[in-house]
Amino acid sequence: MNAAAFRDVAGMALRNLGRHRVKTVITTAAVAISAALYIFMDGWILGMNLESRRNIAAYEMGAAKIQTKAYFDKKDELPMYENFPGWETLARDLAKAGFDSAPRFTFTGTLYSRAGTAPLVFNAVDPESERRLLRYVPYVESGRFPRDGALELAVGSLAAEKLRVGIPDRPTRSEYEAEILGAAATEEDRAFVRSLYGPPRTSKEPRKPFSVPDKAAPAFEEEKLALKEGVSGEERERLWRILAASGRMDVRISTVIDVKAAPDSIRKNKFEQELLPSLDAGAQALVRSAYEPDPATGDYYLASADDALTSRVLETMVAADYPGAIRHINQLIDAVVVGVVNSPNPKTNGSVGYIPLSALQDEAGLMLGGAVTEILIRKAGADDAEIPGSAESPAAIRAALDRVLAADGRTFPDNLDVRGWKDYSADYLAASAGDEVSTRVMILFLFVLSFIGISNTMLMAILERTKETGMLRALGMTDGQVLLAYTLEAGLIGAIGSAIGILLGCLINIPMVAYGIDYSAAAREMGGDFGYRIVALFRSAWNPPVIAATGVVATVLSAVAAIPPTLRALRMPVTESLRFE
Amino acid sequence: MTVVETSDLTKDYALNGITVNALRGVSLSFQAGEFAAVAGPSGSGKSTFLHLVGCLDVPTAGSIAVGGIDVAALSRKELALLRRRSIGFIFQAYNLIPVLTSLENVSLPLVLLGHGKAEAREMAERALAEVGLGDMTGRRPKEMSGGQQQRVAIARALVKKPALILADEPTANLDSKTGREVLEIMLGLNRSEGTTFIFSTHDRMVMDFARRLVELRDGRIESETLR
Ligand SMILES: Nc1ncnc2c1ncn2[C@@H]1O[C@H](COP(=O)(O)OP(=O)(O)OP(=O)(O)O)[C@@H](O)[C@H]1O
Ligand SMILES: [Mg+2]
Numbered sequence: 056m057n058a059a060a061f062r063d064v065a066g067m068a069l070r071n072l073g074r075h076r077v078k079t080v081i082t083t084a085a086v087a088i089s090a091a092l093y094i095f096m097d098g099w100i101l102g103m104n105l106e107s108r109r110n111i112a113a114y115e116m117g118a119a120k121i122q123t124k125a126y127f128d129k130k131d132e133l134p135m136y137e138n139f140p141g142w143e144t145l146a147r148d149l150a151k152a153g154f155d156s157a158p159r160f161t162f163t164g165t166l167y168s169r170a171g172t173a174p175l176v177f178n179a180v181d182p183e184s185e186r187r188l189l190r191y192v193p194y195v196e197s198g199r200f201p202r203d204g205a206l207e208l209a210v211g212s213l214a215a216e217k218l219r220v221g222i223p224d225r226p227t228r229s230e231y232e233a234e235i236l237g238a239a240a241t242e243e244d245r246a247f248v249r250s251l252y253g254p255p256r257t258s259k260e261p262r263k264p265f266s267v268p269d270k271a272a273p274a275f276e277e278e279k280l281a282l283k284e285g286v287s288g289e290e291r292e293r294l295w296r297i298l299a300a301s302g303r304m305d306v307r308i309s310t311v312i313d314v315k316a317a318p319d320s321i322r323k324n325k326f327e328q329e330l331l332p333s334l335d336a337g338a339q340a341l342v343r344s345a346y347e348p349d350p351a352t353g354d355y356y357l358a359s360a361d362d363a364l365t366s367r368v369l370e371t372m373v374a375a376d377y378p379g380a381i382r383h384i385n386q387l388i389d390a391v392v393v394g395v396v397n398s399p400n401p402k403t404n405g406s407v408g409y410i411p412l413s414a415l416q417d418e419a420g421l422m423l424g425g426a427v428t429e430i431l432i433r434k435a436g437a438d439d440a441e442i443p444g445s446a447e448s449p450a451a452i453r454a455a456l457d458r459v460l461a462a463d464g465r466t467f468p469d470n471l472d473v474r475g476w477k478d479y480s481a482d483y484l485a486a487s488a489g490d491e492v493s494t495r496v497m498i499l500f501l502f503v504l505s506f507i508g509i510s511n512t513m514l515m516a517i518l519e520r521t522k523e524t525g526m527l528r529a530l531g532m533t534d535g536q537v538l539l540a541y542t543l544e545a546g547l548i549g550a551i552g553s554a555i556g557i558l559l560g561c562l563i564n565i566p567m568v569a570y571g572i573d574y575s576a577a578a579r580e581m582g583g584d585f586g587y588r589i590v591a592l593f594r595s596a597w598n599p600p601v602i603a604a605t606g607v608v609a610t611v612l613s614a615v616a617a618i619p620p621t622l623r624a625l626r627m628p629v630t631e632s633l634r635f636e
Numbered sequence: 637m638t639v640v641e642t643s644d645l646t647k648d649y650a651l652n653g654i655t656v657n658a659l660r661g662v663s664l665s666f667q668a669g670e671f672a673a674v675a676g677p678s679g680s681g682k683s684t685f686l687h688l689v690g691c692l693d694v695p696t697a698g699s700i701a702v703g704g705i706d707v708a709a710l711s712r713k714e715l716a717l718l719r720r721r722s723i724g725f726i727f728q729a730y731n732l733i734p735v736l737t738s739l740e741n742v743s744l745p746l747v748l749l750g751h752g753k754a755e756a757r758e759m760a761e762r763a764l765a766e767v768g769l770g771d772m773t774g775r776r777p778k779e780m781s782g783g784q785q786q787r788v789a790i791a792r793a794l795v796k797k798p799a800l801i802l803a804d805e806p807t808a809n810l811d812s813k814t815g816r817e818v819l820e821i822m823l824g825l826n827r828s829e830g831t832t833f834i835f836s837t838h839d840r841m842v843m844d845f846a847r848r849l850v851e852l853r854d855g856r857i858e859s860e861t862l863r
Contacts, residue, residue: 062742063747070735526731529692530745530792531720533713629692633731 064536068544075516082512083552086504086613090556090605091563093498097605098564100494100596102571104487105596108442111480114400117157117433119143119452120479124472125373126428128477133176135162136313136373136381139471145430145499146184152455157184158427160412164310166210168392169302170219170234175210177308179412179421181619188433191398197222197291198394202411203267206420209394210259211404217633221302221395224296225255228278238301238412249296255281255569299391308388308408312421316382321346325379333375342368388420432473449473458495501613505552509616513545517620524624525632534625541621542614559603567595568625638704639800639832640689641665643780645698647716647855660855661698666834668799671826673846680852682836683804689834690723690802691715703799704793720748726803726835730785732777738788739773740763745796750812763795764788767821773789783814790818803835807842819845 072079112118122130126137149156154373160179165172182203186192192200198221201207214223226235231252238246286294298304321330326346331339345368346355359365372380391408397404415421434447445451453473460466477484506596519522527537571594623633647659655766656714659681666672674682685769687693690701700707710718725731725747732741739760746756764770767787777785788804804820807815823845826833835842843849849861 063744067733067735310741330796468751521734522731525692526733529690529725529731530715530862531716531718531748533716535713536748572643578795628694631693633692 060599061539064540065130067544068540068634069548071516071520071544072547075472075512075519078512079516079548082505082508083555084547086549086552086609087559088501089505090500090553090609091559093556093605094560094598094602095563095567095595096494096498097598098560098567099593099600100487100490102568102596103490103596105442106594107483109440109485110400110561111402111476111483112433112441112443113439114189114398116401116479117188117431117451118437118447119432119473119475121156121430121432121471121473122428123470125470125473127474129569133163133428134313135428136315138423138428140426141428142425142430148437148456148459149430149432149452149461152452153435154432154452154455155184155188155437157181157431159190159429159431160415160421160423160427161429162310162312162421164308165605166208166218166408167307167309168218168220169305171217173214173217175214175408177310177408177410179410179411179415179423181428182348182618183410188431190439191396191400191403194396194398194403195394196397198295198392200325201409201411202393202396205411206388206390206414207393207411208390209306209396209409210392211407212395212397213405215392215395215406218306218392220306222282222291222298224282225279226252228280231280234301235298235358236297238303240297242302244297247290247293248297250281251284251286251290252280255268255279255591256453264326300434304392306389306390306392308386308410310386310388310421312384312386313381314384314422315373315380317357317365317372318347318382321355321379323348323355326355330377330379332376333377334371338371341371342358349419373487376429382472386421388415419604427559431492439581443476449475451606490577502609505609506606506616507610509545509548509613510619512548513541513617514620516544517617517624518542521624521632521635525627525629525635528625528629532543537625538618539619541617545617546610546614549610550606552613554610556609557602557606561603564595564597568597571595637668638665639668639670639702640687640834641701642689643699644688645685645688645700646696647681647688647693649809652842658856659661659688662852662855662857663798664850664857666739666800667672667830668832669826669830670848671823671833671846672822672835672848672850673785673843674718674850675835675838675843676836676852676858677838681771681853682838684855686802686804690725691719699849720745722799724784724798724801724831726789726793726806728805728808730777730782730809731790732785732788732792734777736807737774737776738769738780738791741777741788742791742795745792749796759795759830763791766825767791768817783818785842786810786818787821790821794831796827797829798831800832800834803833804855805836805838807837807839815839815842 099421123137123139124172126134129137137159146156146158158181162177162179164175164177166175167238182200186200195209196211196212201209210220212221216223219230223230223235224623235252236245236248239248295304330342342490345359345364347358348355357365359368369380390467396407396409413422416423416425432447432452437443437447456473457467481489524537527540532540627635642665645659645662646657649658658748661679662685674685676682686694686758688695689702691700691710694708700847702718705718707718713718713749732738733744736744739757742763743756743760746759747753751759761770761773763827764773767790769784769787772780772784772788775784777826779790780788786809790806793803801822806822807818810818820834822833825831835846837843847863849859850859851858
């Protein structure tokens with residue numbers, strides 16, 4: 056068809072829209088709403104994801120970790136016995152390769168405070184490296200970060216609340232009287248404490264825009280007090296000292312040190328019915344070569360004095376998950392809480408404790424002897440706002456590290472592995488993927504609805520124009536031209552609708568990107584942790600390709616909606632169309 | 637030159653299980669420049685005949701040749717192109733496109749034929765002037781009387797100067813004075829351009845205009861008169 060004919064067909068399509076004004080408006084609105092919602096939801100999810108990804112790297116783990124391969128395979132159990140020595144050397148090599156690193160020894164235990172207990176995951180860290188690599192360190196909301204070499208602990212704000220350590224924001228009246236006011240020894244201190252706490256803010260106070268309302272407070276809740284707003288850093292520090300002097304910050308870590316050790320003796324039935332069946336023939340022979348049965352009892356004893364053989368036997372047992380190969384040593388460590396962490400990443404604020412690695416090296420600690428369970432890695436001078444890219448991929452880190460090692464004629468230890476942040480963020484990735492699916496389904500549903508709307512509009516419009524279609528064909532319009540005219544008409548509905556929708560979606564997105572939604576109350580209800588690494592404030596992000604694609608898809612879908620009724624009209628003989636009333 | 641030739645043209649309609657024989661073997665030929673009327677009582681097959689000749693439907697049996705071409709051999713697209721180039725239609729119910737102005741209605745066939753916008757506009761204006769509607773170019777169909785609409789339909793049929801114009805009861809919806817005017821225009825065109833006209837009617841006055849009269853009854857030719 057020539058350009059002029061196309062223009063005329065298009066003009067006719069445009070004017071036909073005006074004929075079914077109400078339907079056109081309703082259909083256009085449906086398309087617009089679908090498109091706007093899609094843009095809004097997509098921006099929302101992208102915003103959460105970008106922020107989460109940034110926060111995982113910036114607050115949680117950098118771009119990648121070095122761990123032993125065995126640790127990675129069992130990482131959900133936090134197997135502290137799968138540790139490795141020599142992190143200082145690796146850290147130096149990584150620095151030469153252009154990466155910052157932070158060593159960690161992660162273990163689990165129970166923390167006892169004067170007022171409570173809580174199971175915690177402890178990260179034994181090197182405060183200096185930790186501060187350089189991760190951003191949660193400055194988010195010690197009160198107190199300070201532990202000092203190197205001291206048995207000091209920083210805990211997540213959630214754990215602090217549970218254990219009643221740190222400075223409480225909203226103590227109950229009795230807690231306040233007994234633990235806070237009661238901690239002040241002098242009249243002067245008591246006056247000082249009184250000056251810091253007041254009645255809680257009333258809910259009559261105007262709320263922040265977009266904030267999610269608190270659930271209605273239970274009727275018989277004990278009266279609460281609140282730390283006044285605008286308490287200075289110095290005042291906090293003084294309050295902390297007063298509370299610490301009362302013993303509020305003294306804690307005890309109860310943990311079990313798991314170490315790998317070949318057992319000196321193994322009971323006959325355990326050896327024969329548990330250990331041997333879990334091994335293959337070669338491994339069985341290896342174990343038998345190290346253990347000998349006692350002629351009297353039949354129990355097996357470690358007979359080999361060969362250390363190399365013993366350690367190979369031990370590795371075999373650990374690889375087969377033989378529980379007898381892990382020795383458990385109970386350990387109690389007294390420490391003092393010196394800070395409470397509350398960063399924008401909920402993972403750092405939960406049931407977590409941070410303790411200097413250097414304080415746990417000997418008998419009084421965990422007898423680490425320089426071992427760590429992981430080394431966190433981030434590119435030196437990496438931008439916090441940046442999500443780790445290909446330059447920080449495990450492969451890139453490994454390649455850079457190998458170059459440095461090769462220059463000295465060394466190689467990367469065979470039992471270690473570099474893994475990226477995604478390998479450790481299954482919970483986030485699952486939450487994100489799940490949301491993505493449910494959003495997609497919802498959107499699909501919306502699009503199906505507006506598609507049905509457009510189909511219906513076009514069906515009616517084309518049916519109503521059966522006679523006219525017959526005339527157009529009598530005038531010599533080909534089937535293709537009729538199809539073009541009607542798909543163009545429907546496409547126009549889609550184009551106008553999606554243009555309005557895009558405008559609408561972007562208008563909603565502007566405040567969502569600039570200010571976001573404050574849902575701290577809702578987040579608190581959920582315990583502050585729901586997979587995404589964001590706290591209390593959620594912001595959308597712009598996603599131009601998706602915005603553009605939304606317009607295109609909505610337009611094309613609308614156009615497609617005209618095809619079936621048009622084909623139906625074209626199947627009729629022209630005479631029948633002309634007779635149609 | 638023979639413009640239309642039908643031989644043994646038959647059309648059956650299936651209607652609720654019974655077969656209606658609308659045409660039962662009509663063999664006719666029309667020469668270039670004819671001004672012919674097909675007459676007959678209601679239901680005799682006039683419309684069916686014109687529609688078949690205009691390639692708007694396919695016959696059950698028999699053949700049709702338009703301009704010497706057997707239309708049975710043509711594809712849907714070729715039939716559309718044949719209608720576009722060579723055949724103009726005028727219907728009892730006018731069948732103008734309601735969203736287009738009379739000027740646009742008349743230029744539509746030209747645009748489909750690929751004429752430029754300005755040229756099409758000029759030709760359409762001239763055609764509207766010829767049917768006496770030079771001052772109604774901007775009106776939509778619903779803003780005009782029946783007679784005016786039918787004149788727009790005539791302008792639309794003649795504007796591309798087709799070899800053949802088929803008119804199915806063009807005056808049935810008009811009063812006799814307006815009907816006469818419409819026929820005068822058609823006849824004038826037949827004289828000046830040599831356009832072949834075949835129109836159906838059951839109006840005596842209209843038959844009197846025709847130079848050849850074919851009368852149908854029950855789908856058969858009852859009589860043929862030349863005047
Ligand atoms: N689509 C159709 N389905 C069934 N029967 C039809 C169809 N079209 C026409 N007929 C029948 O075929 C016969 C011829 O109809 P046609 O419309 O050609 O008559 P006509 O001479 O034009 O009549 P009128 O003067 O009333 O317009 C009639 O009996 C009519 O009922
Ligand atoms: Mg008829």
